[in-house]
Amino acid sequence: MVEPVAVGAVVAVALVTLTLGARGVRVSRTPADFLVAARQVPPVTNASAISGEYLSAASFLGIAGLALQTGLGALWYAVGYAAGYLVLLATVAAPLRRFGAYTIPDFAEGRLDSALLRKAATVMVLVISLFYVLPQLNGAGITLQEVFGSPYWLGVVTAGSVVTLAIASGGMKSITVVQAFQFWLKLVALGVPALLLLTLVRHPPLAQVAGPAPAVFPRRTLVRFPSAEVLHVAHPVLVTARGLVDGVRRHGPLRLAGTVRVGAGAALTFPAHAPAPAVGSAPALSGRAWSLPLVRIDGRLDHPLAATYGVIVATFLGALGLPHILVRFYTNPDGQAARRTTTYVVLLLSAFYLLPGLFALLGRLSAPGLYLSGRSDDVVLALPHLVAAGALARALGALVAAGAFAAFLSTTSGLVIAMAGALSHDVVRGGTTAFRVAALLVGTLATVGGLAVGDFSINILVGWAFAVAASSFCPLLILGIWWPRLTWVGALAGIAVGGAASSGAVLATMAGAGSRGWPAVLLGTPAIWTVPLAFLTMVLVSRATPQALPADVTGKLLALHLPEHLRPGRRAEAREGRTERVPAS
Known part of the structure; x- marks a missing residue:
């Protein structure tokens, strides 16, 4: 049955997003406004915006649904998503911001002096962002099915259209405010129902969670x-x-x-x-099987320790390679602000990721219907109506529906910005008009792709995106920042090998290959072997091609590691003026 309150909540979120996007038409005038918000976003606002776009469909719906269906081992995804920021804080946040590039392809060319490497990095930005945007639109389709009773395709098209129009209107400068608002909405939308359903609403005794479903x-x-x-x-x-x-x-x-x-x-x-x-x-799993802290592939314990390590490697290192996250560090005023932003993000994410496990627990106690239908991703949306009743159920249902729709909009916004920025800044080398056209193009293509993934688990789709990011951009950033002997030939070979291997594994899994045993683990959680392969390829090829080292390695490393106020000249001079120039509008 369609709930008018929930419909109103979803519509309100969409209208706020469009309104703030329209406001961006007045405040976004230059390429810097569209790509990096003129580098003037303070740490607290930036941390809220990063958390808003990072807490995607997988975080809001997917983790709880996967844990309900396959057991508590699925919570490794939540651990990895949060812990990935600790790795990012320790290794790349401040150096990347000091380098001053707008995009990852900017960093690749500025650090290693290769236009070919820049093109390869641009292709990987589009591949990773596409893999990541599909589950967001998948989640939007599921949400509108639950709230409106509408067909799956309507939710996909609605979310894709709202995001595309908002980004094309205002770019990064306006969407930052939207994403910061959406994070706090998501935290309230998941936290309040979880605590009320756990403490105030009648449900089976918690001790039964260790028993059968x-x-x-x-x-x-x-x-x-x-x-x-x-x-x-x-x-x-x-x-x-x-x-x-x-x-x-x-x-x-x-x-x-x-x-x-x-x-x-x-x-x-x-x-x-x-x-x-x-x-x-x-x-349905037995209580002992459900409580086992290891990852299951399609509900089966196929080499569970290897599968768990595959998820850990992908989620811990994948955050370093997500284009829509890394561009956020260029919006900070300086490297110190980038570090402070990352610290705040870790705190915000840690608070949020306490909640999906509560929904999985309550779903196991009270929602056998979700096992029957195979729609465990619906658990967050359905649980208020299954556990509570009357006005409370309607109010909580509307709140989680609004939070779910905000989750899809905020993450999709960041991804569309990353893809539009890669096309307009790194391929076309155009200004604001090129960015708007690119946003319309990639938003349309992503919406079409979202229509094709209705049968896949949200969290599995996001895990694949992390695996591709960890296998391509993570080695490039780690070695590019911390290893002076990296060459553009080595970086190009590593991106090609890691990106192709992980993407191939993902596509093979989507096509139905590797359904059991080691093939299921190696294709379903490929980061366990594709990340070491990418690192090894970069190191070996770089050692074999010392003639391809950039001319001024010392100057580039100083630009990465020396605080701005101690640098003996402008950042642009240290890097031969490569990344501070932006195309005229």
Whole structure:
């Protein structure tokens, strides 16, 4: 049933985003305004904006849904997403800001003097951003399905259109305020319902979380099946059916028993205290299995330690290579402000990531219908209506719907800026008009791509984006900042090998390859081998090509590591004036 309060909350978030984006038309006039907000964003505001665009669909919906479906091992994603910023703080935040480039391709060319490397880095910006934007639009489709009862494609198109118009209007300068607002909205939208549902609303005893998944529906529950499913009904139950069941189109009461085949798009309403059937494709885990702190691939313990390390490597190192995050450090006034911003981000993210585990716990206790339908990503949106009732359920449902939509808009905004900046600044070398055209182009392409990933888990999609980022830009940044012997040939080879290997593994997994055993682990969590491969390639090829070292390595390293007030000249002079120039509008 469509909830008017939730619909109003989602519409309000969209209107605020468009309004602030329209305001950006007046305040964004130069390329610096569009790309890096004129480098005048203070640390607290910047930390809120970074957290806003970093807390994506995976953070708001995906982690809780994956933990509900596959167990507490999925919380390694939350640990990695937050801890990745500690690595970023310790290794690249301040040096990258001191270098003063607008984009990662800017850094690549400015540090290693190679136009070819710049082009390769631009391609990887687009690949990583595309992999990351798809789950955001996927989440928007899921949210509007839950809130509006609309088809999946409508949510994808709505989110894509709102973000594209807002970015094309105001760029980074206006979207910074939007993303800072959206972070605090998301924190409240997840924190208030989690605490109220945990402490004030009646639910099964918490001790039951270590037992089997809930055997009965706590109240009358509607279960929708977006795809065909096989149910095993041990205890016959009378339900209200709508859609295709056992090959016959039903509309009304139906007795289920034995093996039941439910068609795509069907819906079953189970009465209160009815036994929950077992699901053929995704059986509920036992309490011991659900509590195991190791990552499962498609719900199976295929070499779980290797899979867990694959997730850890991808999430710890992937943050370093996310283009929409790194560009934020160029918006700080100086390197000290960049370090302070990162410290605040770690605190904000750590507070937020305490919450998805609570939703997974409550979902396991109270939401057997999500196991049946295979839509565990809906747990945050559905739980208020499953656990609470009346006005409280409607209010909490509206709050989480608004927060979910804000999550998709804020992260998608950062990604569209990164892609539009790569095209307009690094390919076309144009001004504000080129940025607006690029934003419209990439926003449209991302929306089309979002329509094709409706069947994939949000968190899995985001994990793949982190794996590609960790396998390409992470080695470039770490070695480019801290190793003077890196050459452009080595960097190019490492990006090509790491990026191709990780992207190939992701595409193979999406195509259905490697469903079990080691192939499932190595393709599903590729960072465990693609990141070491990329580092090794860069080091070996750089050692073999010393003639490709840049002319002024010492000056470039000083630009990275020496505080601005101690530098014996302007930053542009230290780097031969490469990255301080911006194209005229």
